[in-house]
Amino acid sequence: MDKRIVLITGSSTGLGLTTAVRLKKMGYTVYITSRTVEKAKKVAEEIGTSCVALDVTDEESVVKAAESIKTKEGRIDILINNAGIPGGFSKPAEIDAAAMKNVFDTNVFGLVSVTHHFLSLLEKSSFPVIVNVSSGLGSFGQVQNPDKIESKVNSLAYSSSKTAVSMLTVQYAKGLPNIKVNAADPGPTNTGENFSNGIQTLEEGSDAIIKLATIDPTGPTGCFFNRDGIIPW
Structure with missing residues (x-):
């Protein structure tokens, strides 16, 4: 059986990078991405993966990345939409439409652009999987539950983008x-x-991503998971 091919957006640092390293160790063929080819190559060489330049906010960049993977591999099996930005921590009254647009360009429209242009490559897989990295800060159930840490955060742009x-x-x-x-x-x-200020390690933070990326054909779809299981929308 061929190795399953994974593409992870925003994977030159942080959670994306940790996810890439873990999947590589598990035997997957991993493509990490960064907005510049220089950064992508540098990180890929350090961790022993493949790479492609991809800026989720630049449609031409997304199209070129998809064409590159098509030429090299002919397909992908797993797409992990990880790229995202917090957009600062201003008070809601201080956030205008431009600030919202900046966050949505990466966290929402970027995700749509990548998914759209990589769908044809996913459809070549015998078992395609998409993992969208969201946040408990975008969960109505979490942010309205006073027992959850998410209820203590007021982040207008980021939270609404993750919703x-x-x-x-x-x-x-x-x-x-x-x-x-x-x-x-x-x-x-x-x-x-x-x-x-997070209380979890990168390893712990990537647990849910790894779990969903490595499901088998009997696995769930249309669900929202953290490392402990299903959480409310």
């Missing part, structure tokens, strides 16, 4: 019945970048 990711997951799962499509909540993870 959109969750709905995209449900709609893709309904509209693409031959592809397993799920959302992963990494949880409050210390990425060493934008989220340095």
Whole structure:
């Protein structure tokens, strides 16, 4: 059986990088991505994976990345939409439409662009899987539960963008019945970048992503998981 081929957006640092390293060790053929080819090559050489330049906010970049993978592999089996930005931590009253658009360009429209242009490669797989990296901060159930850490955070742009990711997951799962499509909540993870106050390690934060990326054909679709199991939308 051929190795399963994984493409991970936003994987030159943080959770994406940790996910790439773990999947490589598990025997998967992994393509990491970064916005510049120089950064992608540097990181790929360090961890022993393949790479492609991909900026999710630049459609031409997405198309070129898809064409490159098509030429090299002919397909992908697993797409992990990990690229995302927090967009700062301003108070809701200070956030205008431009700030919202900046976050949605990466977290929402970027995800749609990548999914759209890589669908033809996923359809070449005998068992295609999509994992959308969402967040408990986009879960109505989590942010309205006073017992959850997510309820203590007020992040207008980021949270609403991740809620959109969750709905995209449900709609893709309904509209693409031959592809397993799920959302992963990494949880409050210390990425060493934008989220340095997280209480989980990168390894713990990537658990849900790994679990959903490595499901078998009997696995779920249209569901939202953290490392402990299903969470509410």
